[in-house]
Amino acid sequence: MTDNNDADGSFDAALAARICWHYFKEGQTQELIAQQLNLTRKRVNRMLAEARERGLVQITIQRPLGPCSELESRLTKMFELRHAIVVPSPIGNTDVRVLVGAAAGDYISDHLTPGGALGIAWGGTINAAAQNVRRRSGEANRVVLLCGGLAESTSINPYDNASMMARALDARCYYITAPMFAASPELRDLLLASEPVRSVLAMVSKLDLALLSAVDLTDQSRALEYGVITRNDWRSLRAAGAVGDICGHYLDADGNVIEHSLTTRVINPSVKSLQAIPLRVLAAGGASKVAIVRAAIRARLCNALITDESAATALVRS
Amino acid sequence: MTDNNDADGSFDAALAARICWHYFKEGQTQELIAQQLNLTRKRVNRMLAEARERGLVQITIQRPLGPCSELESRLTKMFELRHAIVVPSPIGNTDVRVLVGAAAGDYISDHLTPGGALGIAWGGTINAAAQNVRRRSGEANRVVLLCGGLAESTSINPYDNASMMARALDARCYYITAPMFAASPELRDLLLASEPVRSVLAMVSKLDLALLSAVDLTDQSRALEYGVITRNDWRSLRAAGAVGDICGHYLDADGNVIEHSLTTRVINPSVKSLQAIPLRVLAAGGASKVAIVRAAIRARLCNALITDESAATALVRS
DNA sequence: CCAGTCAAGACACATTTGTGACGATTACGG
DNA sequence: CCGTAATCGTCACAAATGTGTCTTGACTGG
Numbered sequence: 001m002t003d004n005n006d007a008d009g010s011f012d013a014a015l016a017a018r019i020c021w022h023y024f025k026e027g028q029t030q031e032l033i034a035q036q037l038n039l040t041r042k043r044v045n046r047m048l049a050e051a052r053e054r055g056l057v058q059i060t061i062q063r064p065l066g067p068c069s070e071l072e073s074r075l076t077k078m079f080e081l082r083h084a085i086v087v088p089s090p091i092g093n094t095d096v097r098v099l100v101g102a103a104a105g106d107y108i109s110d111h112l113t114p115g116g117a118l119g120i121a122w123g124g125t126i127n128a129a130a131q132n133v134r135r136r137s138g139e140a141n142r143v144v145l146l147c148g149g150l151a152e153s154t155s156i157n158p159y160d161n162a163s164m165m166a167r168a169l170d171a172r173c174y175y176i177t178a179p180m181f182a183a184s185p186e187l188r189d190l191l192l193a194s195e196p197v198r199s200v201l202a203m204v205s206k207l208d209l210a211l212l213s214a215v216d217l218t219d220q221s222r223a224l225e226y227g228v229i230t231r232n233d234w235r236s237l238r239a240a241g242a243v244g245d246i247c248g249h250y251l252d253a254d255g256n257v258i259e260h261s262l263t264t265r266v267i268n269p270s271v272k273s274l275q276a277i278p279l280r281v282l283a284a285g286g287a288s289k290v291a292i293v294r295a296a297i298r299a300r301l302c303n304a305l306i307t308d309e310s311a312a313t314a315l316v317r318s
Numbered sequence: 319m320t321d322n323n324d325a326d327g328s329f330d331a332a333l334a335a336r337i338c339w340h341y342f343k344e345g346q347t348q349e350l351i352a353q354q355l356n357l358t359r360k361r362v363n364r365m366l367a368e369a370r371e372r373g374l375v376q377i378t379i380q381r382p383l384g385p386c387s388e389l390e391s392r393l394t395k396m397f398e399l400r401h402a403i404v405v406p407s408p409i410g411n412t413d414v415r416v417l418v419g420a421a422a423g424d425y426i427s428d429h430l431t432p433g434g435a436l437g438i439a440w441g442g443t444i445n446a447a448a449q450n451v452r453r454r455s456g457e458a459n460r461v462v463l464l465c466g467g468l469a470e471s472t473s474i475n476p477y478d479n480a481s482m483m484a485r486a487l488d489a490r491c492y493y494i495t496a497p498m499f500a501a502s503p504e505l506r507d508l509l510l511a512s513e514p515v516r517s518v519l520a521m522v523s524k525l526d527l528a529l530l531s532a533v534d535l536t537d538q539s540r541a542l543e544y545g546v547i548t549r550n551d552w553r554s555l556r557a558a559g560a561v562g563d564i565c566g567h568y569l570d571a572d573g574n575v576i577e578h579s580l581t582t583r584v585i586n587p588s589v590k591s592l593q594a595i596p597l598r599v600l601a602a603g604g605a606s607k608v609a610i611v612r613a614a615i616r617a618r619l620c621n622a623l624i625t626d627e628s629a630a631t632a633l634v635r636s
Numbered sequence: 637c638c639a640g641t642c643a644a645g646a647c648a649c650a651t652t653t654g655t656g657a658c659g660a661t662t663a664c665g666g
Numbered sequence: 667c668c669g670t671a672a673t674c675g676t677c678a679c680a681a682a683t684g685t686g687t688c689t690t691g692a693c694t695g696g
Contacts, residue, residue, distance in 0.1 A: 040644080040645060040646080042644085042645075042646090043644080043645085
């Protein structure tokens with residue numbers, strides 16, 4: 001009856017849930033909970049932390065929250081978006097992606113209809129979103145990963161993101177079983193035409209909802225850090241006018257698609273198929289993402305936006 | 319743009335929301351938040367507490383939580399309920415009504431369709447539920463209070479409960495503008511037939527969902543404490559075999575309606591009209607409520623139950 | 637059977653949080 | 667204009683929390 005179907009064994013979700021209940025709902029002290037449940041306080045403390053990590057406790061703040069909603073409505077009008085969500089920028093050294101991702105997880109929970117098909121990009125933001133989606137079960141949802149994989153598993157990995165999201169939604173997950181960038185244009189074409197890849201990509205235009213992320217090409221770009229592109233590519237892409245990419249489509253500041261040697265090798269859903277998705281949510285925050293976010297909107301690759309206050313402020317000033 | 323439509327002025331919801339965001343989502347310390355926002359730490363601390371009081375932050379624990387879900391399925395089968403929700407019993411001296419109420423608020427949020435009509439009873443549990451409902455707006459929901467009022471405003475008051483719930487749901491609220499017990503049977507009949515009362519009661523059988531509470535007649539009964547009934551009535555009701563009441567309908571242990579001088583003066587929806595409501599959720603926890611909960615189920619006054627572990631355990635043992 | 641390894645408990649300590657006392661400042665009614 | 671009361675900030679301290687280190691003990695692979 002008690003389900004411990006999670007991938008890793010060493011975590012008693014039922015116990016954690018009970019601890020969370022006593023702590024968050026009942027407001028008891030960790031000490032007392034430990035006594036009652038015959039645990040050490042430290043254990044309680046750690047399970048509490050782990051439960052929050054895993055998104056076992058969901059903390060929602062009643063929206064709208066003041067100045068942010070002002071920005072939201074301005075963004076919505078200005079860029080003709082379906083929705084805009086603006087969260088406060090971090091005041092500490094918190095990663096803005098965790099915050100925007102948390103909001104994105106909420107958003108997905110609210111907008112993915114039961115049995116719906118969700119496409120996702122990858123990255124720190126998406127990772128945080130996956131951790132913050134409200135768990136579902138038995139709805140036959142589907143998750144489609146909108147990019148190829150990365151061979152060397154960095155801390156953030158596309159397949160990992162997708163599997164986490166799928167697990168949270170109790171969804172079937174579809175992966176593009178190919179690298180993000182093929183070794184050669186010829187190989188790319190072969191892969192695109194070959195079977196597992198072709199049929200997964202064909203699903204894209206049928207999706208109900210896409211959760212997209214933005215890769216920037218600023219000095220802070222994580223693409224370099226994660227080894228997605230080389231520094232040479234980074235330089236030449238910038239020289240070609242690119243400000244970043246959405247699912248491997250490199251865009252200039254006006255939202256035009258940039259041609260580049262990389263783009264002849266990328267394995268990704270076409271711009272058209274992405275545009276066919278009714279609700280295309282872009283989740284990206286921080287100053288470095290402003291240019292690519294604006295470009296993505298202009299390219300009509302997104303019609304809903306989740307971002308933070310600082311980026312939103314910059315966007316409405318444009 | 320920033321809406322401060324709450325009844326009491328001296329609470330900056332937008333600021334509180336921002337503080338909550340930085341604290342709960344970003345995980346910053348109160349000290350740092352205070353610095354950044356130019357507030358004192360104490361102020362941050364108090365606003366955090368107040369925000370939680372007011373249900374501005376919603377904490378959800380991923381269900382199902384182990385042993386409780388076991389009880390839930392047993393209750394569901396045993397009593398042929400639509401749903402059963404069991405929450406852990408308090409381990410400290412927390413009021414069980416707050417915990418059961420919190421779960422009830424969640425339940426309402428999940429099951430009241432937009433634009434739906436909700437009937438509610440009153441009491442500590444309902445009060446907690448109202449504080450825990452997820453805020454909605456612009457859905458034209460309706461809330462109908464299923465009992466008359468109490469003249470002297472105790473800490474928990476029917477009109478108060480209803481108004482809080484209606485405010486949370488941005489709902490129109492309908493009150494029975496009559497006392498819970500009329501001074502005489504004749505006056506009761508006059509009131510039932512008279513206009514504002516009659517039409518509100520007529521709405522009852524059209525409701526989508528009712529959130530009911532159980533009044534017990536044990537030694538711990540709050541009905542005495544709140545001065546709803548006199549000690550004499552309490553004694554004679556018990557003598558007549560009553561174990562408690564649901565919306566003013568006194569029941570014996572088998573769920574039969576008890577006749578009593580009080581019941582000739584009570585102003586409430588008929589049993590029939592209550593039974594016509596598709597989803598009738600009874601929220602009540604603690605040992606003292608076991609008998610009346612069982613009676614209510616037998617009387618088919620409820621087909622969904624929210625309770626705590628101790629009461630649930632007692633119920634399945636019957 | 638014996639290290640070696642790893643998880644979990646005991647303990648200790650620094651940080652963070654909740655709360656009360658006290659004084660300053662402001663609003664308000666006479 | 668003054669006194670009163672209420673509010674808010676400052677300080678201080680106790681409680682609760684997060685995080686190390688060290689130790690115990692169980693399991694593992696020779």
